[in-house]
Amino acid sequence: MNRISDPHFADRVRASFERQNAMSLIRATLPVIEHGRTEIHLPHWQGIEQQHGFVHGGVVGMIADSAAGYAAMTMVSPTASVLTVEYKMNLVAPADGEQLIARGKVVRPGRTLIITQAEVFALKDGQETLCALMQQTIMVMHGKTEK
Template sequence: MSETLDLDLARKVLAAQPFSVLLGARLTAFGDGEATLELDLREELLQQHGFAHGGLLGYAADNALSFAAGSAVGSGVMTAGFTIEFLRPAQGETLRAHARVIRAGRTRAVCRCDLTTVDGDGVTTLCAVAQGTIAVTEPTPETERDAP
């Protein structure tokens, strides 16, 4: 049976991911089918033109999508697949990935994620969008009951 997740527990889950720790990722919001993940855009995370590397955006989308699903269906989740569309180069001080559940069922959750950058003045710029399917590996009593 899955445990109920809150922001503190979700942050512990993130901290248990060595790659997330290496990147310096942090959860700034979590709950009610939504999650926000942020990373500081430091030099070693950029590509040769000075923009955030596309792999970094993919990582942020993947994790934000999974955390959003986890906030709706419990901690037993795993990414089944996602797509990402890059809209403009990601540059600024912070990369923010905000994901939300569109539909959660017994075995899958479909989520969307907006990836924005935040500059030093607090101006946000949408740089990519992603959609993902998250597999529910440990259904909760709520998802069992609400499943079609």
Template sequence: MTDLLEFGRSVLATQPFCTLLGIELTRFEPGQAELRLTLKPEHLQQHGFAHGGLVAMMADSAIAYAGGSKLGDSVTLEFKLNMIRPGIGEALIARGEALSVGKTQAVCRCEIYALQDGTEKLVAAGQGTLAVVGRGG
């Protein structure tokens, strides 16, 4: 395990909502992040697939970790998410990538996949902007 991954996991452990949901940081490198959530019945909506708010939470986290790995202590300013198909399966996997990183902001993208029987299917795609905490406004 890398020092950056250990650091990322320690930050995740301080976020009560993420720990309540069961989100795990599985990869954390400069400009890249991957998070995983094993789906439970309480994560599902009335049709039996991952709740849209949960998919959005995974997107926000992937964007934040990908950009934050290069930007430092930062928060999400905004993000857009396109839902593509229902999140049906055993787990959700969120992958984020920093596209552009400046001194006070980063633009990132993410993809959310549902893992079912060893196959990943794209559930949602998004893009967002992060801002450094305490600088830039």
């Protein structure tokens, strides 16, 4: 993993997450912020379900995208920001549990592009079941901070 370019990366990532209204809308939290890795937790509630009672795949994509994107953000300078330019996700099992956990990590850091992955697990009765895998490309926007 690359050296830490910003010793205050966790504060910057946390502040960004708090500004992201989409995560607030679905009741997601960001309890883990480490260099090159983050976790987003999401309680299962009726407002994010699809017609079978599982968490909707679009919501699963939201938390995977954000977890991996924030993992990338931990590795950029404080004068840069990140933006998803592509991701591919496989839904491998229904998102059926009391809570979902999206674990994002940096696979390959770079100056312009950062490659990340996320795994999303459904937590049910204390057991984690993998429900989605995602690979993502992040663009580093040098000299452009968030609004």
